Amino acid sequence: MNGLTFVLLVLGAGLALLVFNHDSGRTFGIDNDDFGHLIYMIPIAGLLGAGILSGRRGNMNEALRNLAIWLVIILGLVAAYLYRGDAQQFAGRMVAGLVPGRAVVVTGRDGDEVIIQKALGGHFQADVTVDGKTIPMLVDTGASSVVLSFDDAAAIGIDPETLAYTIPVMTANGRAMAAPVRLDEITIGSISRRNVRAMVSEEGRLDESLLGMSFLSTLSSLQMQTDELRLRD
CATH class of the missing domain: 2.40.70.10 (Acid Proteases)
Structure with missing residues (x-):
């Protein structure tokens, strides 16, 4: 299993658990907000480690560029989850203004x-x-x-x-x-x-x-x- 597959699996499983346990407010006994932070910290830590190791073995500039791209993707996914309610409210108010x-x-x-x-x-x-x-x-x-x-x-x-x-x-x-x-x-x-x-x-x-x-x-x-x-x- 390569690093990309591992990251996607962790993110997918974590987001699925958060959506499934949204109403209860807790996942594995942990508050959903704290669990969400934990989920995105694990891939970030993995990518940082992979980037460091890759940099030692090969081109450091390429490793840093790939690391930055994946950090942006991960942070975008986390932001989409954390601010999903605000996005729904914004969309609703836009519709109210237009309709x-x-x-x-x-x-x-x-x-x-x-x-x-x-x-x-x-x-x-x-x-x-x-x-x-x-x-x-x-x-x-x-x-x-x-x-x-x-x-x-x-x-x-x-x-x-x-x-x-x-x-x-x-x-x-x-x-x-x-x-x-x-x-x-x-x-x-x-x-x-x-x-x-x-x-x-x-x-x-x-x-x-x-x-x-x-x-x-x-x-x-x-x-x-x-x-x-x-x-x-």
């Missing part, structure tokens, strides 16, 4: 955050799953309740014709009447709430449904920045 309404889930030390990028119109808009159906909604901290448009209510299975429109509300189209309802479940990203108080607006009075405070007030934090909104469960 309006895409909520990105970012996992940090304090738990999950759902990040919503500001849409071209200046509003924070996201695709929200309501009672199993996905509809676009505006995140509106000025709305005291979740408010469904007449059409969205029908889309998720509510019969808006049978509701009692007894609550006066203000919409972008002026004063309107709304009907109280209860929604079984609302989900945005990784955040879900059940039995949420909501309202359905009269037909033609609301262009887009609103994700209001009857949902937002249940979150641990809501942080609004220039171009993004962060929701924490």
Whole structure:
């Protein structure tokens, strides 16, 4: 077995073990981060030793060049593993910026955050799953309740014709009447709430449904920045 085969076998076996034991957090009783460091140190030590021996037997410049190439390859593989989570989050945020309404889930030390990028119109808009159906909604901290448009209510299975429109509300189209309802479940990203108080607006009075405070007030934090909104469960 030559040195290259040995290095690839060690790296392949080590990475396979780390992926397999990712959820448990430990490999052979060792923390996965420490085990990852050990895995890449073994080939590096082997390559350094091989480079020294090769240099003694042959051309030192060629040995150093080969050693440097393999060090770069090994460090690249280790970096790809250690920062795989950051790469996934970066990709998700890129998609959120390019695809309006895409909520990105970012996992940090304090738990999950759902990040919503500001849409071209200046509003924070996201695709929200309501009672199993996905509809676009505006995140509106000025709305005291979740408010469904007449059409969205029908889309998720509510019969808006049978509701009692007894609550006066203000919409972008002026004063309107709304009907109280209860929604079984609302989900945005990784955040879900059940039995949420909501309202359905009269037909033609609301262009887009609103994700209001009857949902937002249940979150641990809501942080609004220039171009993004962060929701924490």
